[in-house]
Amino acid sequence: MGTAHYFDQDPKAASEPSRVEINLVDLSVTLTSDRGVFSSGRLDPGTKLLLTETPRVSDDEVALDLGCGWGPIACVTALRTATGRVWAVDTNTRALALTELNAQAIGTGDRITVASPTELPKSVRFDRILSNPPIRIGKPALHQLLETWLSRLSPNGRAHLVVQKHLGSDSLGCWLSDQGFPTIRLVSRSGYRILEVEPRED
Numbered sequence: 001m002g003t004a005h006y007f008d009q010d011p012k013a014a015s016e017p018s019r020v021e022i023n024l025v026d027l028s029v030t031l032t033s034d035r036g037v038f039s040s041g042r043l044d045p046g047t048k049l050l051l052t053e054t055p056r057v058s059d060d061e062v063a064l065d066l067g068c069g070w071g072p073i074a075c076v077t078a079l080r081t082a083t084g085r086v087w088a089v090d091t092n093t094r095a096l097a098l099t100e101l102n103a104q105a106i107g108t109g110d111r112i113t114v115a116s117p118t119e120l121p122k123s124v125r126f127d128r129i130l131s132n133p134p135i136r137i138g139k140p141a142l143h144q145l146l147e148t149w150l151s152r153l154s155p156n157g158r159a160h161l162v163v164q165k166h167l168g169s170d171s172l173g174c175w176l177s178d179q180g181f182p183t184i185r186l187v188s189r190s191g192y193r194i195l196e197v198e199p200r201e202d
């Protein structure tokens, strides 16, 4: 049997749901996680930093949680806005099911749409993209993933990506700028960077 990865489409690990508490300055919520998805037993520290340090999504905005896992970014984003919409995408089917379950359980199911990348209509544009991106899929696949979704930022949109410094956050930032997506380092803390990315320049 091959090595199991958090980004496998159909995780082989036997399901063993667990509850994960998310405690932020402005809200606390308990969500369901499971084996076979990223950071299954706890809120990833990089994701926590992203949720703590980036501006909120406004009520009139459309956001994308790129690589939603069990849904912490999508759920917290939806809880923080009264009417903003959140799309949550992932390739891992267990992750999609967990995000759907969590969105419904906390009463945000009407504002979060969970979808595989191919199900999300091509016409949708995003005012915000929030992501703890899947660095482990390898550089070529990661670059293609980011280029695809960042190209769908609305003209005044912004993306916030959290990446560990030792996993190449700085070189990723340079690569994004080289591709025409102006990128700055918004936050640098505890071994993580939050990159702020603007839409591609014409």
Ligand SMILES: C[S@@+](CC[C@H](N)C(=O)[O-])C[C@H]1O[C@@H](n2cnc3c(N)ncnc32)[C@H](O)[C@@H]1O
Pocket: 006, 007, 008, 037, 038, 039, 044, 047, 066, 067, 068, 069, 070, 071, 072, 073, 089, 090, 091, 092, 095, 117, 131, 132, 133, 134, 135, 137, 145
């Ligand atoms: C580092 S995890 C972050 C999960 C979650 N957002 C969190 O913060 O806990 C990255 C996620 O990206 C997903 N992923 C991998 N390849 C993808 C792709 N091509 N499109 C969308 N999501 C993908 C993985 O399955 C994984 O759930």
